[in-house]
Amino acid sequence: MRVTLAVMPWHLMTAPNGAAGVLAAALAPDHEVTTYYGSISFAEHLLGEAETAEEGTARARLLPEAYMYVAEEGFTGGIGEWLFTGALYGHRSFPDEASAACAAIGFDPDVAEQIFELAPAFADAAAQEIIAGRPEVVGFTTTFSQTIPALAVARRLRALDPDITIVFGGSNCDDTMGAALHRCFPEIDFVVRREGEAPLRSLLAALAEGDQGRPASIPGLCWRDADGTSRANPEGGALPSGAQFPPMDQSAYFERLEESPVADYIQPALMMESARGCWWGERHHCTFCGLSDLILPFRSKAPDRVVEELLAGIERHQVLDVLTTDNIVDKNYYETVFPTLEKSDLDLRVMYEIKSNITPEQARALRGAGVIQVQPGIENLHSLPLKLMRKGVTGANNVATLRELQEQSLTVLWNYLVGFPGETDGCYQEVITQIPLLYHLQPPLGAHRIALERFNPYFDHPDLGFAERRPRSWYRGVFPDLGEPDLNDVAYLFETPDQGVGGATLTGLKAAFDAWREAYATSALTHRAVAGRLHLYDRRAGRRAADHVLDEPAEVAAYAALGRGRSPEGLARHLSAGGWPVDAAWASAFIDDLTALGLVFRESGRAVTLSTGHDATAVRGTAIPTPAMVGAGT
Amino acid sequence: MIRDLPPVDLTSAAGVAAARGRPDVRVLEVSLADLASGTAVPRGKQEPLTWLRVRPTGAELDGGPWPGDDALGALPAAGVVGLTLEAPALPRAPWLIAFLVRATSFQLPLEWGGPVADLPCGLLFHLAPPAFGDEVAGKWRAAHRYGQCYWRRGPGFAAVQDLREDPGAHFVIHEPGLLALFHRLADPVEVADLGADDRAHLRDLLDARLAVELGGVAVGLPYRLRRWPAPVIDF
Known part of the structure; x- marks a missing residue:
C-alpha cells in the first residue's frame, strides 16, 4: 500500500521522529512509505511570515525558537493543542484561557495569537501536500501536543478524499485515550495502540487484501463495524523483543531538513532507539511515572547492534549528536556499548536516561563513550519521598550520583519532585539547609509538584492518595464537543488536590535552587591524594575558601568509604572488614568532624562525601554558545 | 584529625608559588624540550598539583619542538593545573598558534602574553587569551569564550x-x-x-x-x- 506517515507539530524538530522512524523501517519491506514532516513545514511557514513581517511586531518573532519553545515547554499547559483549535474547529479568536496558559509559561500571548491565526492555512497546505502524494493510508503519530494538529489535518484529508484510510497512533492513543478519539472523531478510521509495528503491519495487510474481518482480531485496534460503531479490541498483544525492533529510518527527516531554511536555525541530532520499557519499573513501577504497565517490560537491542546502528547513522548523516528514546539505559551497555564507543575515538555527544545509583566506573564509561548528557531520574534528595516513589535509591546515593557525574563533567538534567502522600516537611527542610554544600554540583532544572498522569501507580490506585482527580482544564478547551466521560477517557494529564507538603515548602525549595543556580559557576569542592594523604580544596560560593588535609590512613580510608552513603555503624563495619579496626564511636566522631567542615551531606542517618577529583581542565558553568543562526557549508 | 591549611590559589602560577612548604602543591620549571618529549612531569596519580613554568630557548621560540597531543594530554592526570610560558619574546606565530590550539583543546590553564598586535587576532580570539600584553591582548581577553571555533x-x-x-x-x-x-x-x-x-x-x-x-x-x-x-x- 502507499502509506504516508504524518509527523505534525509539535514534534521537537531537532531530531527525527522516533515513531515515524521505526514504523517507516517496519513497513518499508512491504509498502511504499513516505514521511511528511509537518513540524518542519510549519516552522518554515512561520519563518516565512517572520521574514516578511515588520520589525518589532509579534509576527516578526515567529522564528524557529518560538516553535521550539512551544514544543519544549507547552505540553503540560496544552499550549500546542490550543494553538490548533482554530484550525480544527474554525474558531476565530484565540481563547483567553489559551492566552493565560501561554503567559504562565512565559510565552508571549501576542506571538501565540499569530500562530493560532496562521495554523488553519497551514493545515490546508499540509492536507494538500499529503494528498498530492496520493497515499492510500495516512498514519498520524500523536505524542505530547500533536493530537489537535493531527485532527485538523485529518479532518481536511477526509473532506478532500473520502477514500483515504486515516490511522492514528502514538502515546496519546494508548488505552482509553485512543478509543475515545476513535469514538469522537469519525474522520479517524483506525487507531493503533501501544507499540505500533505489529498491529499496523497486520492492518495494512488486511487493507491490501480487502480482508474486512481481520481488524476485529488485531490486538488493541480501534475500528468501525458495519454499522459504523466504534469498536476497541483489547490491548495486550505480544510485545516485540529487542531483536525485533527495526532500525530507525532517519533519512526522511534529514532529507527534508537539508532543503529547509529552518536548517540554519537548528543543530539536528540522530534519534536512536536501543530499548523500550524499563527494567526498574517492571519490578517497582515508580509511583509518579506515566509509563503504562503494558509496555513496561524491558527489551533492549543487542550491544553490537546498537553500536553498528549508531555508527552507521553517524557516518551516513554526518551528525555527531545522538538522542535516545530509551526510558532507561540497559545496565549491560556500561560494559559493552560504551567501551566500544570509547575505542572509536569519535567526538560524540549522546544523551541517555539512566538509573540514578551509578558507580564511578559507570560514570567513567559514560564519559568515555561520549554520553555527556544524562537524565538520571534523581527527583529528590531525601530517602522518604524516594521510598514513597519506589525509586529504589537513597537520598545520600542520589547525591553520590550527582557527585560522580560532576567528576566526569557530564551534564545532569534532573528535577525535584514534591507532593507525595506521606512525605513530611522535614524531608525538605533537611535538604534545604544543606543545599549550600552542594553548590559545586549541578542544580535541578526546577522543583515541581508531581502531576497525576494516566498510568501512574497513583492513577491506577486511588487509595495511594490521589483519589480526587479530573482532567486538566485545558482538555475541555481543546475538546469542546466532548462530554465528561469522553474527556475523562481522552486525557493524559490530571489535576488533583495537592498532597504532601504545602506551597510554602515548595517556595522555599525553589528559592534555595535559585541560589544554587547562581552559585554553581563559581563553586568547587575538590580533592587530590598526594603521597597517601587526602587534600581537600573548598571553593564553594558563600563560604570562606579553605584547604584541609587528612593525614591518617584510617581517615583516608573512611573518607573513601563514605563515597557511598553510610551510617556511623555501617562505616565502622565496612572499615573493620577492610582491615581498619575502628568502632562506631570513632566513625561517628569522624563524620561529625567532616560535618563541621561541610564536607558531607547527611540524611536519614547516612553521610556521603561531596568532593570531586581536582581537575583544572573542567569547564564549568559556561554553556557552549548555541548557534542562533548557523549557515551550512561543506 | 583533619588539619586546616591556608587556602592555596590553584588558578595561577603566583598563587601556587605562594603556597610554600606544602607537599600537595609545587611549581616546576621545565624546558620546552622536556615538555615536548613528555618527560616534564612524573606520571603518577599521587603527584602534587603542579604548575609548570616553561622557558623556551631562543631557538625553540623559532621552531620548537613543541608538545603534541599526547604530551599535553597526559599533563592533567599527572596533576598539572596550569602552565606559564615565559619567554623574552613571543614564539614564532604559527608555532604559538598551534600551541594555543592544543592548550585550548585540553583546557589547560595557560599564562602567556606579549605584544600580540601584529598577530591576526581577529582570527585567534577563540584561543586561550594572553594574560598580559598590549591593548590588543586586552581585546582578545574580552572577546574570548570557550566554544567559539572548534x-x-x-x-x-x-x-x-x-x-x-x-x-x-x-x-x-x-x-x-x-x-x-x-x-x-x-x-x-x-x-x-x-x-x-x-x-x-x-x-x-x-x-x-x-x-x-x-x-x-x-x-x-x-x-x-x-x-x-x-x-x-x-x-
Whole structure:
C-alpha cells in the first residue's frame, strides 16, 4: 500500500521522529512509505511570515525558537493543542484561557495569537501536500501536543478524499485515550495502540487484501463495524523483543531538513532507539511515572547492534549528536556499548536516561563513550519521598550520583519532585539547609509538584492518595464537543488536590535552587591524594575558601568509604572488614568532624562525601554558545 | 584529625608559588624540550598539583619542538593545573598558534602574553587569551569564550563549528584530501612543501578562515573539542 506517515507539530524538530522512524523501517519491506514532516513545514511557514513581517511586531518573532519553545515547554499547559483549535474547529479568536496558559509559561500571548491565526492555512497546505502524494493510508503519530494538529489535518484529508484510510497512533492513543478519539472523531478510521509495528503491519495487510474481518482480531485496534460503531479490541498483544525492533529510518527527516531554511536555525541530532520499557519499573513501577504497565517490560537491542546502528547513522548523516528514546539505559551497555564507543575515538555527544545509583566506573564509561548528557531520574534528595516513589535509591546515593557525574563533567538534567502522600516537611527542610554544600554540583532544572498522569501507580490506585482527580482544564478547551466521560477517557494529564507538603515548602525549595543556580559557576569542592594523604580544596560560593588535609590512613580510608552513603555503624563495619579496626564511636566522631567542615551531606542517618577529583581542565558553568543562526557549508 | 591549611590559589602560577612548604602543591620549571618529549612531569596519580613554568630557548621560540597531543594530554592526570610560558619574546606565530590550539583543546590553564598586535587576532580570539600584553591582548581577553571555533571527529569527517562571527558557520569536512590537510595543519606546515592539490585545499581552508598562513607557514585554527562544559545547556 502507499502509506504516508504524518509527523505534525509539535514534534521537537531537532531530531527525527522516533515513531515515524521505526514504523517507516517496519513497513518499508512491504509498502511504499513516505514521511511528511509537518513540524518542519510549519516552522518554515512561520519563518516565512517572520521574514516578511515588520520589525518589532509579534509576527516578526515567529522564528524557529518560538516553535521550539512551544514544543519544549507547552505540553503540560496544552499550549500546542490550543494553538490548533482554530484550525480544527474554525474558531476565530484565540481563547483567553489559551492566552493565560501561554503567559504562565512565559510565552508571549501576542506571538501565540499569530500562530493560532496562521495554523488553519497551514493545515490546508499540509492536507494538500499529503494528498498530492496520493497515499492510500495516512498514519498520524500523536505524542505530547500533536493530537489537535493531527485532527485538523485529518479532518481536511477526509473532506478532500473520502477514500483515504486515516490511522492514528502514538502515546496519546494508548488505552482509553485512543478509543475515545476513535469514538469522537469519525474522520479517524483506525487507531493503533501501544507499540505500533505489529498491529499496523497486520492492518495494512488486511487493507491490501480487502480482508474486512481481520481488524476485529488485531490486538488493541480501534475500528468501525458495519454499522459504523466504534469498536476497541483489547490491548495486550505480544510485545516485540529487542531483536525485533527495526532500525530507525532517519533519512526522511534529514532529507527534508537539508532543503529547509529552518536548517540554519537548528543543530539536528540522530534519534536512536536501543530499548523500550524499563527494567526498574517492571519490578517497582515508580509511583509518579506515566509509563503504562503494558509496555513496561524491558527489551533492549543487542550491544553490537546498537553500536553498528549508531555508527552507521553517524557516518551516513554526518551528525555527531545522538538522542535516545530509551526510558532507561540497559545496565549491560556500561560494559559493552560504551567501551566500544570509547575505542572509536569519535567526538560524540549522546544523551541517555539512566538509573540514578551509578558507580564511578559507570560514570567513567559514560564519559568515555561520549554520553555527556544524562537524565538520571534523581527527583529528590531525601530517602522518604524516594521510598514513597519506589525509586529504589537513597537520598545520600542520589547525591553520590550527582557527585560522580560532576567528576566526569557530564551534564545532569534532573528535577525535584514534591507532593507525595506521606512525605513530611522535614524531608525538605533537611535538604534545604544543606543545599549550600552542594553548590559545586549541578542544580535541578526546577522543583515541581508531581502531576497525576494516566498510568501512574497513583492513577491506577486511588487509595495511594490521589483519589480526587479530573482532567486538566485545558482538555475541555481543546475538546469542546466532548462530554465528561469522553474527556475523562481522552486525557493524559490530571489535576488533583495537592498532597504532601504545602506551597510554602515548595517556595522555599525553589528559592534555595535559585541560589544554587547562581552559585554553581563559581563553586568547587575538590580533592587530590598526594603521597597517601587526602587534600581537600573548598571553593564553594558563600563560604570562606579553605584547604584541609587528612593525614591518617584510617581517615583516608573512611573518607573513601563514605563515597557511598553510610551510617556511623555501617562505616565502622565496612572499615573493620577492610582491615581498619575502628568502632562506631570513632566513625561517628569522624563524620561529625567532616560535618563541621561541610564536607558531607547527611540524611536519614547516612553521610556521603561531596568532593570531586581536582581537575583544572573542567569547564564549568559556561554553556557552549548555541548557534542562533548557523549557515551550512561543506 | 583533619588539619586546616591556608587556602592555596590553584588558578595561577603566583598563587601556587605562594603556597610554600606544602607537599600537595609545587611549581616546576621545565624546558620546552622536556615538555615536548613528555618527560616534564612524573606520571603518577599521587603527584602534587603542579604548575609548570616553561622557558623556551631562543631557538625553540623559532621552531620548537613543541608538545603534541599526547604530551599535553597526559599533563592533567599527572596533576598539572596550569602552565606559564615565559619567554623574552613571543614564539614564532604559527608555532604559538598551534600551541594555543592544543592548550585550548585540553583546557589547560595557560599564562602567556606579549605584544600580540601584529598577530591576526581577529582570527585567534577563540584561543586561550594572553594574560598580559598590549591593548590588543586586552581585546582578545574580552572577546574570548570557550566554544567559539572548534571541530569534532566523526568517522571519515570533521564537523567544524565556527561562531567567531555572527552569523556563525557549520562545516562538514569529508573530502579525503581536504580532511587529511585539515588534520595535518594541527602542526605548522611550510606552504612551499605542499603539492598542487593541497594548495587548493589550503586555499579553501584559508577562505573559510579555518587556517591562517603567516610567513609562508600555514596552521589550523579550530581546536578539537575534548571537554564539554557541565552543563552543556544554559539553565
